[in-house]
Amino acid sequence: MTTQTLLPIPQHFDPQRVGEVWRVPYQERAAEAAAWAKRYGMQPAAGDHRRTCLLAVDVQNTFCIPGFELFVGGQSGMGAVEDNIRLCQFIYRNLGSITEIVPTLDTHTAMQIFHPIFWVDQNGEHPVPAATMIHLEDVEQGRWQVNPAIAASLMQGDYPALQRYTLHYTRKLTEAGKYPLTIWPYHSMLGGIGHALVSAVEEAIFFHCIARSSQPRFELKGNNLLTENYSVLRPEVLEDSQGRAIAQKNSALIDRLLAFDAVIVAGQAKSHCVAWTIADLLTEIQAVDPSLAEKVYLLEDCTSPVVVPGVVDFTSQADAAFQGFAEAGMHRVQSTEAIADWQSLSQSVTKDK
Template sequence: MTTTALNQLPIPQHFQADRVGEVWRVPYQERAAAAEAWAKQHHLQPAAKDKTRICLMLVDVQNTFCIPEFELFVGGKSGRGAIEDNIRLCEFIYRNLGVITEIASTMDTHTATQIFHPVFWVNDAGEHPNPMQMIQLDEVKAGIWKVNPAIAYSLAQGNYMALQQHALHYVQQLADAGKFPLTIWPYHSMLGGIGHALVSAVEEACFFHNIARHSQTRFEIKGGNPLTENYSVLRPEVLEGPDRRPIAQKNTRFIQRLLEFDVVIIAGQAKSHCVAWTIADLLTEIQSQEPALTEKVYLLEDCTSPVVVPGIVDFSQEADQAFQRFAAAGMHLVQSVDAIASWPGISL
């Protein structure tokens, strides 16, 4: 089968693979003109005319996770995981520009005082936990780690006891649900900061697609609630406080939008955390509605890497086990180098 028959396009000359691991300004006006010319040259139709509607969901492809100098660079096993993933991801977007209907990017979005950041917790010596440290249920019960009293004014109108009660309830909920213990992360994806932004090369590819296909890039914000983690864009880790009142809710609107597409392709960072959690929540929703819909989900396995911090943590095994579980449920594990039209179950 020829490249034309597979609906693949060449890579535009402006794409530079050796700059994917860097931060730079996208020249929007220049790229917009090039995208319009590209669409005309390759006879690309507006996305609204697509017979097979394909959504590419990018999970947290942000500087904070994807650039080596930033806070939570996902190096994976190779040490360059997110960079290598994003080179393949950009090339995938450009080659399949004519058949991807919409790109939806999730944006991990945080402020300093949140339950998974160091300043939220203190011990009797007034020390904060270290980044990558896990807060265990027994430690909170024993008072080894407590909510920092100084943050009660900002988060609970001065009601420290309510905040402490929530913290104990929170780690209990994680344990009861069989989830990872509460991980203290470095300050990352800070709203208003450079780390929050999309990787420049990926932003450029999304913008190019937006103009060439007349398809607005969708952005889904997650993670701003100070009282819960939000690995998945579809729902936070804990929905209720100790009084059973809701503190957050699942993203029903986005779930339904995803399921309206004929094909949903998922890539991003990190495979072991935000990607796996998002897919798991999507699978739960599908199984509660119509299990056969799992067959419309395709996971770009070569465009995602697990969290690996040499000598500290390695979530590679957990990530691989999660993806095998998704495949067993009916989702497809695919490679970005293969044309979408060649994937099982797709007719363009």
């Protein structure tokens, strides 16, 4: 078997269970994966001639399981579940072509700048999650202020410093043309079930790990209390009002991704964490060599935008972002296409240039 051969999907995979939470039977799957690798002649990933990375962004229960805090329904209403059925099938079919899988994990605690407890209005009420955006003028005019009760937990009781920081933070978002500060429901809580990978996706990643002798590289993001972190490559704000660093770019991951021959991106949500991650990757690529954008493949049928019926629909923004990525040289692809065909796509783009 060559690494370009599409494999069958193992019998244990049940698409009807992708929208559920359950325990992966690791030992059983490990034995099956080892036998699967032997049956189809798969070699350890370390020997891959063409090194391909799958970057799976925030494929977690909190975003992907109906009824959880920030389920990404997309326009179909079941977007993340449908995406993950296709993502699992993609992983199984392409076990021999994927060198490494990098799952990112949105990781939060309660007292973060985008959670309700952080803020109060003039009546001492917290903002309504998913329906409140805090703009610079809201902070300037005192419509939203830092909750005094949390200061001791964040800045050694220095409430004025915390209040000054929020003014700086919302100003930086405005100056950079980013989304206003969105207040989200408590989600992806560290130690909670919402933080975990979707069971079916975790099982597929584990199966790949054993079959290809390739340890997945788990990347945690979002645990900084004082900044949003949609992208796994960098938080929204890096410095405080005095120019002192409060966070850093994920330079190690950036360098690792750029070293692969191909980087495939999937996950949730297309309009937020996926789009932000791709945008930051493109910025890093353009600073080094814009032609490197051709090595990036956007698995567009394995990602959905944030849609809250009657409240907000980010579909057009997500589509516009992906169109911009394509114009920069990245490829919009489908999970049913063979990775081998993508290589010829890159070659044809190079010839056209």
